[in-house]
Each structure stands twice: as structure tokens, then as C-alpha cells.
Amino acid sequence: MTAKTMEELVSLCKRRGFIFQSNDIYGGMKGLYDYGPMGVELKNNLKQSWWKSMIYERDDIEGLDASILTSPEVLKHSGHEDTFTDPLVDCKSCKSRWRADQLEDNTCPNCKSTDLTEPRPFNLMFKTAIGPVDDGTAFAYLRPETAQQIFTNFKNVIDSTNKSLPFGIAQIGKAFRNEITPRNFIFRVREFEQMELEFFVDPGTDDDWHKYWVDSRYNWWIDQGIKKENIELYTVEKKELSHYSKATVDIMYKFPHGNEELEGIANRTDFDLGSHTKNQEEFDISAKVMNNKKSTTKLAIHKLEEKKWIIPFVIEPSAGVDRGVLALLNEAYFEDEKNSRVVLSLKPHLSPIKAAVIPLKRNNEELVNTAKKIKNDLQKLGLGRVILENSGNIGKSYRRHDEVGTPLCITVDFESLEDQTVTVRDRDTMEQQRISMNELNNYYSKYFY
Numbered sequence: 001m002t003a004k005t006m007e008e009l010v011s012l013c014k015r016r017g018f019i020f021q022s023n024d025i026y027g028g029m030k031g032l033y034d035y036g037p038m039g040v041e042l043k044n045n046l047k048q049s050w051w052k053s054m055i056y057e058r059d060d061i062e063g064l065d066a067s068i069l070t071s072p073e074v075l076k077h078s079g080h081e082d083t084f085t086d087p088l089v090d091c092k093s094c095k096s097r098w099r100a101d102q103l104e105d106n107t108c109p110n111c112k113s114t115d116l117t118e119p120r121p122f123n124l125m126f127k128t129a130i131g132p133v134d135d136g137t138a139f140a141y142l143r144p145e146t147a148q149q150i151f152t153n154f155k156n157v158i159d160s161t162n163k164s165l166p167f168g169i170a171q172i173g174k175a176f177r178n179e180i181t182p183r184n185f186i187f188r189v190r191e192f193e194q195m196e197l198e199f200f201v202d203p204g205t206d207d208d209w210h211k212y213w214v215d216s217r218y219n220w221w222i223d224q225g226i227k228k229e230n231i232e233l234y235t236v237e238k239k240e241l242s243h244y245s246k247a248t249v250d251i252m253y254k255f256p257h258g259n260e261e262l263e264g265i266a267n268r269t270d271f272d273l274g275s276h277t278k279n280q281e282e283f284d285i286s287a288k289v290m291n292n293k294k295s296t297t298k299l300a301i302h303k304l305e306e307k308k309w310i311i312p313f314v315i316e317p318s319a320g321v322d323r324g325v326l327a328l329l330n331e332a333y334f335e336d337e338k339n340s341r342v343v344l345s346l347k348p349h350l351s352p353i354k355a356a357v358i359p360l361k362r363n364n365e366e367l368v369n370t371a372k373k374i375k376n377d378l379q380k381l382g383l384g385r386v387i388l389e390n391s392g393n394i395g396k397s398y399r400r401h402d403e404v405g406t407p408l409c410i411t412v413d414f415e416s417l418e419d420q421t422v423t424v425r426d427r428d429t430m431e432q433q434r435i436s437m438n439e440l441n442n443y444y445s446k447y448f449y
Contacts, residue, residue: 004256005256006184006185006255006256006257008256008333009185009256009326009329009330009333010185012329012333012342012344012403013036013039013329015403016038016400016403016404017036017037017038017039017404018035018036018038018039018042018329018404019033019034019035019036019039019185019186019325020033020034020035020036021033021034022034030182031179031182031188031189031190031191032189032190032191033185033186033189033322037352038352038353038404039325039352041352041353041384041385042325042328042329042346042350042351042352042405043193043321043325045349045350045351045352045384046224046321046324046325046328046350047172047193047195047321049224049349049350050172050195050220050319051063051170051172053220054168054170054197055170060163060166060167060168061167061168061169061170061197061199062157062161062163062167062168062169062170063169063170063171064149064150064153064157064169064170064171065171065172065173066146066149066150066153066171066173067149068142068143068173068174068176069128069130069140069141069142069143070140070141070142070143070148070149071140072139072140072141074148074149074152074276075125075141075144075148077275077276078148078151078244078272078275078276079243079244079271079275080125080144080148081123081125083242083243085121085122085123085124086099086101086121086122086124086180087099087100087101087119087120087121087122088100088119088120088121088122088180089103089116089117089118089119089120090116090117091108091110091111091113091115091116092113092115092116092117093108093111093113093115094108094110094111094113096108096110096111097180097181098116098180098181099180099181100116100119102181103116122178122180123178124144124177124178124179125141125142125144125176125177125178126141126142126176126177126178127139127140127141127142128140128141128142142175142176143174143175143176144175144176144177145175145194145196145318146171146172146173146175146194146196147196147198147272147316147318148272149171150169150171150196150198151198151272151273151276151299151314152276153169154169154200154273154299155297155298155299157169158301164301165200165201165202165301165312166199166200166201166202166205166209167199167200168197168198168199168200169197169198169200170195170196170197170198171194171196171197172193172194172195172196172321173193173194174191174192174193174194175191175192175193175194176190176191176192177190177192178190184255184257185326186322186323186325186326187255187257187260187322187323187326189322192320192321192322193320193321193322194318194319194320194321195318195319195320195321195324196316196317196318196319197213197316197317197318198268198314198315198316199213199314199315199316199317200301200312200313200314201312201313201314201315202310202312202313203270203310203311203312203313205313206246206267206269206313206315207247207267209315210247210249210265210267210315213265213315213317214233214249214251214265216317217251217263217265217317217319218231218233218251221251221253221262221263221327223347224324224328224347224350225328225331225332225345225346225347225350226253226327226328226331227331230253230254230331231251231252231253231254231262232251232252232259233249233250233251233252234249234250234251234252234261235247235248235249236248236249236250236264242266243271244266244268244269244271244272245266245267245268245269246267246268246269247266247267248264248265248266248267249264249265250262250263250264250265251263251264251265253323253327255326255327255330256330261323262319262320262323262324262327263317263318263319263320263323263324264316264317264318264319265315265316265317265318266315266316266318267313267314267315267316268313268314268315268316269313269314270311270312270313270314271314272314273299273300273311273312273314274299274311276297276299277297277298277299277300277311299311300312328346328350329344332344332345332346332405336402339430341399341402341403342402342403343402343403343405343427343428344402344403344404344405345405345427345428346405346407348407348447348448349384349448350405351384351404351405351406351407352385352404352405352406353384353385353386353387353401353404353405353406354378354383354384354385354386354406354407354408354448355378355386355387355406355407355408355409355410355444356386356387356388356389356397356401356406356408356409356410357371357372357374357375357378357386357387357388357389357410357412358371358388358389358390358391358394358397358409358410358411358412359371359388359390359411359412360394360411360412360413360414361392362390362391362392363392366417367412367413367414367416367417368388368390370412370416370417371388371390371412372388374410374412374422374437374440375387375388377440377441378440378441378444381441381444381445383444383445383448384448389401389409394411397409398425401427402427405427406427407426407427407428407447408424408425408426408427408444408447409424409425409427410422410423410424410425410440411423411424411425416437420436420437420438421434421435421436421437422434422435422437422440423435424440424443
């Protein structure tokens with residue numbers, strides 16, 4: 001069972017410390033959110049799971065962490081300065097602003113007026129001054145995507161790792177878009193995080209690799225706990241493709257506000273590497289790229305057996321971390337009416353807290369010290385955050401940890417002091433069993449593998 005409404009998720013997120021409105025003591029800033037104690041753990045666990053699947057479990061992908069500030073030349077030659085715009089209209093009646101392509105019947109969603117201005121282009125990229133004087137001549141953009149710094153580092157990675165095709169470069173990082181109308185909680189925001197892979201392949205093999213990565217990414221989301229009935233694959237129509245894309249398949253998820261994109265897998269062909277590559281006679285690239293006077297580097301692979309240089313094609317799986325968090329929260333949300341509780345049935349590897357150790361009496365020194373020792377021993381196993389829950393109320397502690405998705409609650413009671421056993425409670429089934437303290441570390445480790 002998923003959440004019925006977005007309001008349920010927003011309420012849970014604030015109540016239990018997942019996500020807060022940014023700068024809320026000053027009224028908040030639209031399109032900006034802060035991740036609280038539980039949210040930052042969930043977010044980090046999602047990123048860690050992605051990184052593990054991309055980098056640690058494969059031998060053909062390398063990692064990168066590139067700068068956020070981006071040279072205007074990079075975004076000029078990538079096409080972003082010319083194409084990264086939305087059509088903006090103003091409502092003359094209520095003075096609100098909207099994206100023209102998202103209006104129904106050219107009507108203002110706020111006041112229902114049709115008295116709107118003509119659409120005009122609105123640049124989505126944030127610009128910031130560089131240096132001590134803001135005179136408009138020295139500036140950079142906050143990157144609108146993480147991809148371009150991967151492309152500009154292509155040769156650096158090749159030279160330092162000796163990779164050969166096919167291979168990939170993966171990155172997780174912040175991106176910024178000056179959205180006209182941020183909406184639907186953390187689904188569409190102005191500051192967000194991306195998990196992005198650029199996978200470089202031989203031209204002619206790109207269609208097969210595109211299918212491979214569509215299947216791989218679909219299955220990965222299933223492994224994170226997304227139910228098959230809540231996601232589907234959508235092949236983007238040719239007229240809707242981005243300027244760099246030959247083909248794109250979106251993984252669509254049933255969010256509380258509707259069926260929208262969770263991740264896109266695009267075939268970017270050789271557009272990006274070609275756009276950043278110096279004019280060379282042996283390159284068959286477009287006239288626009290031939291006029292590129294700024295880049296002095298071949299972003300290409302030398303094929304020794306064929307005695308020629310080629311510009312690889314690129315397959316790009318790109319997922320939003322924030323959208324992933326929202327999907328996982330929605331998917332895991334469960335109202336257990338029989339037991340009067342709300343549960344986040346997150347996969348254990350994603351849960352913000354892996355286990356809570358609870359002494360039966362908060363003021364009993366012997367119980368608390370025993371619980372502290374158990375907590376510290378489990379924490380040393382390195383499987384995630386373990387906390388000491390010393391509230392003194394077992395029932396309320398169970399309910400709180402059900403809501404934040406903690407898979408295991410371990411209770412230390414007076415019987416524990418006598419026979420060295422503890423009660424382990426499972427979040428989903430609510431079943432309890434007594435386990436010897438000597439066997440607890442082994443039980444805990446096996447639970448997460």
C-alpha cells in the first residue's frame with residue numbers, strides 16, 4: 001500500500017525528521033528543501049546503493065566528483081545556452097508566472113484567467129559572478145546537470161585509467177535549475193541531486209547498449225523495493241526528445257501527484273564529445289562543432305587495429321536522487337489499521353536506522369549500560385546507523401521506529417540481565433524472538449545480507 005496523498009508524505013517527513021522546508025523560520029523558499037536526520041540517512045543509503053551497483057560491482061565504470069561551477073564555454077558548446085529554456089507567461093490578472101507548455105487551454109491555474117502575456121524564453125541556468133568585481137564579464141553557471149563535467153574529463157579518465165570501450169564514468173552530485181514553478185514537494189525543485197552515468201560505446205553498438213541499460217535500471221529500481229505495478233517504461237516521442245538525444249526511454253513511477261519520470265535513459269550519440277572536441281581533419285563532425293575555437297583536446301578513442309580515431313557514442317542513465325527518495329517513501333508507506341500504526345517498509349539496506357536498542361527502563365543504569373554496549377558492538381559492524389532509544393516507553397518507541405522504517409528493535413529487559421538474552425522485534429511482522437547476546441552480532445549481520 002502506498003501513500004494516498006502527497007500531504008501524508010509531507011506530514012510524515014516533517015514529523016519524523018526526513019525533510020523540512022528550507023529557511024522555514026523566515027517563511028521558507030519555494031523549490032528548496034533540507035534533509036533532516038532521517039532523510040539524510042535515507043538519501044545517503046540510496047546513493048550508496050547506486051554507487052555500489054555502478055562502481056563496486058562492475059569493472060567497466062569509474063567514479064568522478066567534478067566541480068559545480070561550470071565555464072560558460074562548456075555550456076555554450078553543449079547547447080545549453082541556446083536550448084535550456086522554458087516558455088514563460090505572466091498572468092495579467094493575478095501577476096503569477098507559469099510555463100506556457102504546462103497550461104491547459106491557455107488558462108492561469110491560479111485565478112483561471114486567460115489574459116496572459118505572450119510566451120517568452122526563460123533561461124533555466126543560475127549565473128554567478130567570479131572574482132571581486134561583478135561587472136558581468138567574469139561569471140560561471142551553477143551546473144544544470146552533472147553530465148558535462150563527465151564529458152570534459154573524458155580524456156583525463158582515459159589517460160589515468162587506460163580504459164577501453166565500452167566503459168563508463170559515474171557521478172553523483174548537485175545540479176541547479178531555475179524552475180519557473182517548483183511543485184509537488186521534492187519532485188521538481190531548484191536545487192537537486194543526480195545519479196548519472198555516461199557509458200561510452202562503439203558507434204553501431206549503441207542501440208543494444210541502450211536496451212541493456214534500460215533493462216538494468218528498471219531491475220535496479222525493483223531491487224530497491226519499487227513494485228512492478230507502479231513503474232512502467234515510456235519511449236519518448238521523437239518530437240519530444242532533447243536536442244542531444246537519438247532515443248530516450250523514461251522509467252515512469254506512480255507518484256502521489258501522478259505518473260511521472262523517475263529516471264531517463266538516453267542515447268546521446270556522439271553529440272557531447274563531438275561538441276567539445278577540437279576540429280580535426282579525421283573527425284566527421286558537424287559544421288557547428290568545426291567552428292569550435294575554444295577546445296583544444298580530442299575527446300576520442302584511438303583504434304589501433306583500425307588505425308583511426310573515433311568519437312564514442314554515449315548511453316546515459318540519469319536518475320534524480322530526490323525523486324528516488326520520494327518514490328521510495330511513497331512505496332514504503334503503509335497504514336496498518338489493524339495495529340493502529342504507520343509503517344515505512346523500506347528495504348533494510350535503505351532504512352535510515354538499521355536497529356534501535358531499547359532499555360526497558362530509562363533510569364536503570366544496568367539496563368542502559370547493557371543497551372549501550374550492544375549498540376556499540378552492532379555499530380562497529382559497519383552496516384549502518386544503530387541508535388540507543390532511551391525513551392522509557394517501549395510502545396511509543398516501537399511506533400516511532402515503525403514510522404521511520406527501522407527494521408529491527410532490540411529490547412534489553414530485566415530478563416536480559418539474568419540470562420543474557422534480548423528481545424528482537426521485526427518491523428513488518430511485529431514478531432518477537434529471544435536471542436542470546438552472544439549470537440546477536442551474527443543474527444544482525446545475516447539479516448542485512
